[in-house]
Amino acid sequence: MKIAVLPGDGIGTEIVAEAVKVLDVLDLKFEMESALVGGAAYEAHGHPLPESTLKLAKEADAVLFGAVGDWKYDKLDRPLRPEQAILGLRKNLGLFANFRPAICYEQLVDASSLKPELIAGLDILIIRELTGDIYFGQPRGRRIATDGHFPGAEEAFDTMRYSRPEIERIARVAFEAARKRSKRVTSVDKNNVLETSQLWKDVMLDIAKEYPDVELDHMLVDNAAMQLVKAPKKFDVVVTGNMFGDILSDEAAMLTGSIGMLPSASLNSSNQGLYEPSHGSAPDIAGKGVANPLATILSAAMMLRFSLNQAEAADRIESAVKDVLASGLRTGDIWSEGTKRVGTREMGDAVVAAITKKTITG
Numbered sequence: 001m002k003i004a005v006l007p008g009d010g011i012g013t014e015i016v017a018e019a020v021k022v023l024d025v026l027d028l029k030f031e032m033e034s035a036l037v038g039g040a041a042y043e044a045h046g047h048p049l050p051e052s053t054l055k056l057a058k059e060a061d062a063v064l065f066g067a068v069g070d071w072k073y074d075k076l077d078r079p080l081r082p083e084q085a086i087l088g089l090r091k092n093l094g095l096f097a098n099f100r101p102a103i104c105y106e107q108l109v110d111a112s113s114l115k116p117e118l119i120a121g122l123d124i125l126i127i128r129e130l131t132g133d134i135y136f137g138q139p140r141g142r143r144i145a146t147d148g149h150f151p152g153a154e155e156a157f158d159t160m161r162y163s164r165p166e167i168e169r170i171a172r173v174a175f176e177a178a179r180k181r182s183k184r185v186t187s188v189d190k191n192n193v194l195e196t197s198q199l200w201k202d203v204m205l206d207i208a209k210e211y212p213d214v215e216l217d218h219m220l221v222d223n224a225a226m227q228l229v230k231a232p233k234k235f236d237v238v239v240t241g242n243m244f245g246d247i248l249s250d251e252a253a254m255l256t257g258s259i260g261m262l263p264s265a266s267l268n269s270s271n272q273g274l275y276e277p278s279h280g281s282a283p284d285i286a287g288k289g290v291a292n293p294l295a296t297i298l299s300a301a302m303m304l305r306f307s308l309n310q311a312e313a314a315d316r317i318e319s320a321v322k323d324v325l326a327s328g329l330r331t332g333d334i335w336s337e338g339t340k341r342v343g344t345r346e347m348g349d350a351v352v353a354a355i356t357k358k359t360i361t362g
């Protein structure tokens, strides 16, 4: 088994180092190989996703990814921007199904600004389509008016696009996931305005016929954004497109206490996967040693479960994370009165210690 380790930029390097430490202590038989990606790869090789990095990711059984990006690259041509690396990996590896579980650990109920009764026991699964939509639709671009066809001096455009097969396969992923949970799926779209969303809803209804045991409802995305903070526990599995899923998952992260708690798994049809926290490279706190590594550590647990057939090891990581939170250790983003503030490395060390202690005591 081989894991490609792509730390990337900003806090990416700090949090991935902690996840690697946790994987190392499990004493499992796999090889890890690192490569540059994002801004770091651009600096070294002139491209955010060098051929060698893509090759490593393709050949590996799983990819552990940190984050890419920095404001300093905002003026680069689009193909050279660090974020193109993660989009390129998703597209090239066919990672169409993105799982973003938003779980509020009981120890973190106080870390949220929402009322405890709204989030205590929260466990929802956002399933985001990851290789279609306005992210990849063509044509897209920017043009300067020369012939008076449009009133401004400039125009920019992106194309929101979905095909039936793309929606069918993510719908099946959502219904299958719901079968293992509460048997409820909420499909989120904007069909009152968008053609892509009307197709999305039509296809969801068609595929629902294959799953008579699962209940499907539909919600417009603006309402979903509101209901997520009003009554989040009414949701179970949420399935939505690439753009809406990006936004709703950051919102859902705040129901768990912090974006630093939201892991993710991006899978293709052969269960090869890329595992990354849902957050970005956080340039505002990069290099300070304060980032929360738990989303990345929990992503590594998802990797063990989904791509590496090591469910027991995944359980050990997740239970160690709960033990560490129960012991009162908190990075700044989840800190609350009466808990102990620690840095990125101390948090990683604490998870390692919790795993080793359990191994010793059985």
Ligand SMILES: NC(=O)c1ccc[n+]([C@@H]2O[C@H](COP(=O)([O-])OP(=O)(O)OC[C@H]3O[C@@H](n4cnc5c(N)ncnc54)[C@H](O)[C@@H]3O)[C@@H](O)[C@H]2O)c1
Pocket: 011, 015, 066, 067, 068, 069, 070, 071, 083, 086, 259, 260, 276, 278, 279, 280, 281, 282, 283, 284, 285, 290, 291, 292, 293, 295, 333
């Ligand atoms: N998959 C990815 O690689 C990915 C995801 C999102 C954003 N980005 C990129 O990251 C850069 C910064 O974007 P942004 O600031 O909008 O989003 P961000 O997620 O990096 O940060 C948003 C806020 O959350 C905080 N935060 C994020 N992760 C944290 C953690 N683990 N612990 C504590 N606090 C944390 C940050 O300090 C910041 O205040 C941009 O270049 C963006 O494109 C990359």
Ligand SMILES: CC(C)[C@H](C(=O)O)[C@@H](O)C(=O)O
Pocket: 069, 083, 086, 087, 246, 278, 280
């Ligand atoms: C960095 C960016 C391309 C990415 C996305 O929009 O998918 C990020 O926000 C995410 O949520 O993984």
Ligand SMILES: [Mg+2]
Pocket: 246, 247, 250, 278
């Ligand atoms: Mg995002």
